[in-house]
Amino acid sequence: MRFYYILLSVFMAGTLCAYSQNTISGNVSTNKNTPLDGAHIHIEQLHAISSTDGSYEIHNVPSGEHRIVVSYIGFKTIDTLVTVHERLRFDVKLKPESTQLQEVVLTENNAIPKNTIREERLKTETIEKYSNASLGDALKEVAGVYSLKTGNTIVKPVINGLHSSRVPVISNNVRLEDQQWGTEHAPNLDINAAGKISVIKGANALQYGGDAIGGLVLVEPVSVLKDTLFGKTIINAASNGRGGSISSSLHKGAEQGWAWNAAGTFKYFGDRQSPDYVLSNTGNRENNFAGDLKYIGDSYDISAYYSLYDAEIGIAKAMHIGSISDLVRAINSKQPAVIEPFTYDIDAPKQDVVHHLAKMNFNKRFSNNSSLSVQYAFQHNSRKEYDIRRGVYTDKPALDLTLATHSAQADWKKEIEALTIKTGASFSTQDNTANPDTGIRPLIPNYKKTDAGAYGIASYAFSDSFTGEAGLRYDYSHMLASKYYQKSRWTSLGYDGVYDKFIVADAGTQLLTAPEFTFHNISASLGIRKHLNSHYQLLANAGLAMRNPNPSELFSDGLHHSTGTIELGNLGIQKEESYKLSTTLLKTHGTFTFEATPYLNMINNFIYQSPTDIEYTTRGAFPVYEYKQTDALMAGLDLHTNWKISKHWQHTFSGAYIYGQDITNDLPLIEMPPLNLVNSIRYNQDNWHNFFAEIRNESVFTQKRYPNNNFTVQLPVNGEFVDTLVDISTPPKGYSLFHFSTGMTFKTFANTGLAINFSVLNIFNHAYRDYLNRQRLYTDDIGRNFQLQLKFNY
Amino acid sequence: MKNLRISALALITIISFSSCSSDDTAKIVNEEEVITTVTATFTPEAGGTPIVLTSRDLDGDGPNAPIVTVSGNFVTGTAYNGTITFLNELETPAGNITEEIFEEGHEHQIFYSQTGLGTFTYNDTDVNGKPIGLKFKYTANANAATGNLTVTLRHEPNKDAEGVADGIITNAGGSTDAEVVFPVTIE
Incomplete structure (x- = not known):
């Protein structure tokens, strides 16, 4: 292939x-x-x-x-x-x-970009297009980035087949600590506060960490270097969900002196609709704010930043199941079990998430071409997940976690002619608290974690057209957890005699334990950028990355209601090691430009969930999924092209294919994004108030490579046990969607303007399900959506 | 500038230290909602020793399977008054979930599914006049038989759907809070 x-x-x-x-x-x-x-x-x-x-x-x-x-x-x-x-x-x-x-x-001199890492940046226009959606939706515009969804509002970026803990999100130079281990935990940030969003595939940007086995998402706020005050307001209205959003930002720029930004977003949506029915309880709300204040001096600047993300997200009621019988009913009926009239109300199951991020930053530029940046950040993440419960528990969250993270880092950069050196150190402490008042044993236990790391990156321009870069990073991590295990679970996991050292106290049917882990990790990167000729550049990168098991992989212990599975972590899980090779061939000039990135990622001790058993409880039988490790191979190609056909017509294409294989067991890897192709044709007429019209086709093929985790369970039918096949593995059929968008920009006064955009998503109201949407076993994806966007610049 | 840096450092120090003082030892959570024990009691209408069907899973969602016991055999053609209770024996004293089900009767229904064991009829109603199933009548089959009786507790069923009020689970929807199967003999 x-x-x-x-x-x-x-x-x-x-x-x-x-x-x-x-x-x-x-x-x-x-x-x-x-x-x-x-x-x-x-x-x-x-x-x-x-x-x-x-x-x-x-x-x-x-x-x-x-x-x-x-x-x-x-x-x-x-x-x-x-x-x-x-x-x-x-x-x-x-x-x-x-x-x-x-x-x-x-x-008369030569200038060469010294960076060997390819950053794929979203255009401001793209960020604005997704103003009423999420970061994960916008990132899908980058070839090779897919999305892992739960319904339509919880969207996680999947970079080259990897997601969650393998794809850290760096918001304003701070690593977002928002419980990203969960597959239904979306990045806790507001896309409207972003001035710049880019993706780095792979772990080569060592200044941000050594564990980005999938890649990195970098989100930066607007930075204005001029003495001015300007603002922007975007108003969105959407037919599907019968809601919209309003987002306003004000920027006071300065070349020297005080500068500040402030941005706020308010979102309000009711139930989304699939082509054939209402997706009950899929509304969402968001109230976000971000602001910073900066003083720019002669050779230094100092800034303080704060952002708040506050979201309430409904989870489709149809996804709540109590037993495998319910799951089988859901899969076989092809229709959600709960279809209620449209409402704006959000009921259980739902998520309430609040994320605070505060940071202070000091930058100093020295006269000898060097600069120093020192930063401290505090993050407070609160996640409450509500389930359908009985009696006095109806209004109590089923999961209530608070994650507090302090982090400090210092980065130093020096340029000595053709050589650029970057070095830095970081330190962070993290504290997770699981509220015991939920009345449910917490999925993630209390823990304290301390991390420290240091890196050095050197890049050197060997010639006019050839740059090389090498980096090395060391990370230390220590984690101490406090968790109660049911004695029966402790025994069934084979911990007796193996992890006795972690036992603190015997509490009758449960054991109090204090599992403790220490990790020492090395990550490294090597890259080159070569200008082949005036049209073509070749980037090649090799990287070693290590990722420690996350709390979910170590400690999960219990029933997961939306999947009808008992999920079990394992204290014996080792860290993952990734060896990634990738090259990017870029053609950046001319009427036809493209970017092709083939890659190969070998991951030792790849952590994945595998069905191992069926357990019986009062609710009935449940499959047991345990976190296991294997050696995995991932290979793929991302391709992006842009063709300026004429002054007015333009064609763009994005496509990605990935081959993922568990090489130890010789099986395909689960949940690999299927082949996906996006074609769009756009017509521009600058003379008609920047008029544009675009037709976009998004085609996702059927994933034929998947591990068969289907199982047979004896379910009672009319009092008799019947062997029933539970088909949880077969990916849904591929689909092809058409979208249309058009817009114009009007200049009202010298410095103010109004842009009007109108779009129709899923024009033909096609019913489909996506392999990487966790809702796919229960309901169709959303149907046609008319959207109107007004943007005021002032 | 220097003052600013010092105060920043001081702030960092204060925040860092204050965050380290909390006690991080986990508090034990006794699951209060879990149904560990389902007990169906069948008392002959004519009097006599009740027959008790019990399913008990003392580790809740833990790895151990429920233990099912049936105290005796039913007698052909006999009518029984039935009651069912749901307990959480992880708590001391045991939590009685039956009361919650009764109070939220319109959001719950218990189904008795079987073939060839006789007939079940509901003997209670919720605020809307629909059955709950905490009380029922059972008339054993006229001929000797063996089979399984599945008792299912559904949360938020659609009681208006076809057949649901008559105890047919097929269209009930909702989510399953308990589903236990008892081997039953009629002689």
């Missing part, structure tokens, strides 16, 4: 290699040397956007004299002529709009 990918890449490379011409590159910064991220550089039809460090590159520039335009909101646009006859370095310092001085530095 991989042979075809190579063939495909070669084919594309072959057909699209065009004539080679000159390259212009350089840096865009303020006159105080602060790099400008996102400045536009135009040379006639060609254009580029500067990256985080202010660098940009434009290829294919024919020799001769050209007009070059560099612009950045709030800064005086530079419009000048340059003569190009070979590689040209064109550094630009932009002045704030209030002053009239222009400063252009022209040096």
